[in-house]
Amino acid sequence: MIVSIPDVLDSETVAAVRARLEQGGGAWVDGRATAGYTGAPVKDNQQIAEGSQLARELGDLVLGALERNPLFISAVLPNRAYPPLFNRYTGGQHFGSHVDGAIRLMPGHGLRVRTDVSVTMFLTHPEEYEGGELVVEDTYGEHPVKLPAGHAVVYPATSLHHVRPVTRGTRLASFFWVQSLVRSDEQRALLFEMDNAIQRLGATGGDVQARRSLVACYHNLLRIWSDT
Ligand SMILES: O=C(O)CCC(=O)C(=O)O
Ligand SMILES: [Fe+2]
Structure with a gap:
């Protein structure tokens, strides 16, 4: 089930998050830092370093807004969430077809999260960049998703998915995984x-x-x- 969650962050909050990310400077690292052995060879993007102060602060903001959103709660039935990460694609960067790892270790907790649901929160407007669709693949075909800034999409973490090359402008997003109360x-x-x-x-x-x-x-x- 792929569900779009509109208007999670208002435009002021999106602008504030983007300003912090754009000043992120040295916090941006090669996205392969968090990829597994099948993801790494097809992954070409940048991410805010996992566990950095910036990722923690902005991640709390994204998660807080989703946890207050009735549509997110109803669609995801969250049990525990992996701390949100932030990524950036520009100059043809993309992320080839992959499946997200089933189990992730929460940084600094020793707690495991089973990734039942994957979440992408869009932080740039669709007119600001060309390409960059998140494409979720299932038995019905390929489903391209490109939403306004402040909107999120949730999809089964069991699905193969990819992000098409960003051929103009820059795509900023937050992404993370949720262990749902209901695994299936x-x-x-x-x-x-x-x-x-x-x-x-x-x-x-x-x-x-x-x-x-x-x-x-x-x-x-x-x-x-x-x-x-
Ligand atoms: O950028 C996105 O929308 C998804 C990123 C992704 O699939 C991942 O990092 O595993
Ligand atoms: Fe992924």
Whole structure:
């Protein structure tokens, strides 16, 4: 399930984050620093050094905004998140097809995060650069994603994906992974659809008892399918 989450960061916050990243100077390092042995040969970008003060501060801001976003919560059912990273592609840089590693060690914690959901938060406007689409591959084909600054996309970390070459301008983004309460993308998608239907029934003042039964089913499925 690929879900776009609009308006996570407002334009002032995007501008403030970008200003900090653009002054990042020496904090920008070769993106291969965090790539595994299949990702590294196809990865050509830069990232803010993992664990740096800048990545921590801006990462908290991105994560805080997503954790207050009802659509993100409903689609991802987050359990724990890997601290957000920040990347930059320019001058033809790209990231070839790869799958994200299943387990990541949280820097400085010794805690492991199983990567169920991958997140990209766009920080540059689509008109500012050419190319740079995040393309998620699944059994239905290739799905190119290029969203306005401040919008995020979440997609199953099980999918092969790539970022097309940025042939003009610069693409800035934040990206990270979430261990969901529900490991299976199929089960998460069902719960998401059910939650959407429940919200619509609430908004349209539909049958209150039927809605209550659906809410009970939602929670009882979550009880069966979740691990914490
Ligand atoms: O830049 C992006 O949107 C995704 C980056 C990515 O796939 C990764 O770093 O594993
Ligand atoms: Fe990736």
